[in-house]
Amino acid sequence: MRCRWTSNVLCVKGGAVSELQVIYSEQCIKSAIERVAGEIRLDYQNKNPLLIGVLKGVFVFMADLVRALNIPLEVEFVRLSSYGYGRTESSGDVKVIHGLESVIEGRHVLVVEDIVDEGRTLNHLLKYLHEQK
Numbered sequence: 001m002r003c004r005w006t007s008n009v010l011c012v013k014g015g016a017v018s019e020l021q022v023i024y025s026e027q028c029i030k031s032a033i034e035r036v037a038g039e040i041r042l043d044y045q046n047k048n049p050l051l052i053g054v055l056k057g058v059f060v061f062m063a064d065l066v067r068a069l070n071i072p073l074e075v076e077f078v079r080l081s082s083y084g085y086g087r088t089e090s091s092g093d094v095k096v097i098h099g100l101e102s103v104i105e106g107r108h109v110l111v112v113e114d115i116v117d118e119g120r121t122l123n124h125l126l127k128y129l130h131e132q133k
Helices: 024-042 059-071 119-130
Strands: 008-014 016-022 049-053 073-079 095-098 109-112
Touching: 008 049, 024 059, 049 119, 059 073, 059 109, 095 119, 109 119
Parallel strands: 049 073, 049 109
Antiparallel strands: 008 016, 073 095
């Protein structure tokens, strides 16, 4: 995708003004979501997939994705943490703060995650999901 657009936006935080750079336009992001949704629709039409989103970061993207999918599906959220209260760096020890409420055995499950750094949290989530079968 060659959808790149930049501009500067002023941000006021705590009385200080700083400049942020917008890298992708809203239309560019919408196009990317539509492309991903189209691929998922092709693969999961009539399969009632279960989308599992990792809170908190994924909620806006997941809402946009679900609207774009426009197929029968279910949504579930989990909340994981490797930071702990008040920390800004990961401890590396991932904990499930809020687990699944749905049964996933025999389901078509898609994990929707916002940021994957080293993959530690995602690996922990995948182990957790396998234990839920």
